[in-house]
Amino acid sequence: MEELRQATNNFDMDNTIGHGSHGTVYTGLIKDMPVVIKREWCSPQPRFLDEVSYIQHKNLVNLLGYCCDDENQSLVFEYMVNGSVRDYLESSDLTFKKRISIALDAAKGLLHLHNLDPPVQHKRFTASKVLLDANLNAKVSDGAMLGLLQASDIHLANPRGGSEETIDVYSFGLFLLELITCQNPGLLQSDYEVLQWISPRLFTNTFWDKNIPAETFTRPSFQAYLIITSECLEYPPINRPKMDVVVTELETIYLNVISENHEVSLGSELFNITIE
Numbered sequence: 001m002e003e004l005r006q007a008t009n010n011f012d013m014d015n016t017i018g019h020g021s022h023g024t025v026y027t028g029l030i031k032d033m034p035v036v037i038k039r040e041w042c043s044p045q046p047r048f049l050d051e052v053s054y055i056q057h058k059n060l061v062n063l064l065g066y067c068c069d070d071e072n073q074s075l076v077f078e079y080m081v082n083g084s085v086r087d088y089l090e091s092s093d094l095t096f097k098k099r100i101s102i103a104l105d106a107a108k109g110l111l112h113l114h115n116l117d118p119p120v121q122h123k124r125f126t127a128s129k130v131l132l133d134a135n136l137n138a139k140v141s142d143g144a145m146l147g148l149l150q151a152s153d154i155h156l157a158n159p160r161g162g163s164e165e166t167i168d169v170y171s172f173g174l175f176l177l178e179l180i181t182c183q184n185p186g187l188l189q190s191d192y193e194v195l196q197w198i199s200p201r202l203f204t205n206t207f208w209d210k211n212i213p214a215e216t217f218t219r220p221s222f223q224a225y226l227i228i229t230s231e232c233l234e235y236p237p238i239n240r241p242k243m244d245v246v247v248t249e250l251e252t253i254y255l256n257v258i259s260e261n262h263e264v265s266l267g268s269e270l271f272n273i274t275i276e
């Protein structure tokens with residue numbers, strides 16, 4: 001704990017980079033390495049590290065250490081210098097290709113969690129849980145953490161398969177929407193509101209983020225992107241694809257975007273997609 005106090009100048013407000021519902025997020029240097037320290041006000045879970053330290057993947061934000069005192073537990077993560085996709089989208093003109101690459105990275109991170117034995121569901125996947133490194137590679141944060149911090153049993157927190165997996169896929173569909181609209185559909189209260197939000201935009205010029213350079217779009221790729229998005233948002237949930245299918249689809253779209261080099265005029269086509 002002393003090392004963390006030194007790294008954050010005794011958890012000084014100047015070292016704060018964010019606030020989540022579970023606590024405050026600080027930056028600091030440990031042995032000259034920039035790190036992020038999440039100080040959470042939950043009951044300490046001594047076996048926490050044992051359970052999550054084995055979850056490592058290049059598309060998950062790595063947990064580097066853990067420490068708990070009487071009131072707080074501090075989680076040390078690698079520092080993702082470009083912050084969350086939600087914040088980054090506000091101030092960027094990312095190409096369509098780059099947005100797909102970010103989606104693909106995030107999908108691979110979620111797929112890794114779902115493929116664990118027993119499977120782990122993220123449960124609170126949003127654009128603020130996808131973080132970007134210096135090269136805009138994306139990693140999913142809080143992979144297995146939230147369930148473990150909230151529940152006392154990993155197996156109860158993360159049951160095999162079942163509906164929770166489809167909730168992650170639904171959340172991923174909302175994330176895909178946010179990536180190309182720069183708007184946060186997660187703020188909408190119900191699935192009905194999400195549908196009401198999407199439908200008129202799909203058939204007008206107001207759907208996509210105007211910061212996406214137009215020449216980076218091609219109609220087939222954009223249409224394929226909307227199709228996989230709509231599949232993730234399907235009802236009933238059983239109809240939603242598994243994350244391995246989502247990864248495969250996004251890989252195909254990504255390769256097609258690389259190979260297509262003709263321009264399309266945005267807004268000149270109506271996309272025949274229905275989301276039910």
Ligand SMILES: Nc1ncnc2c1ncn2[C@@H]1O[C@H](COP(=O)(O)OP(=O)(O)OP(=O)(O)O)[C@@H](O)[C@H]1O
Pocket residue numbers: 017018019020021022023024025036038061077078079080081083084087124128129131141142
């Ligand atoms: N490893 C990290 N590297 C860089 N920035 C980070 C890192 N982890 C978190 N952040 C920043 O801190 C903010 C808060 O993160 P946190 O995960 O605590 O909350 P949240 O996802 O915004 O909300 P909540 O957890 O309540 O749903 C993030 O939006 C991000 O900007």
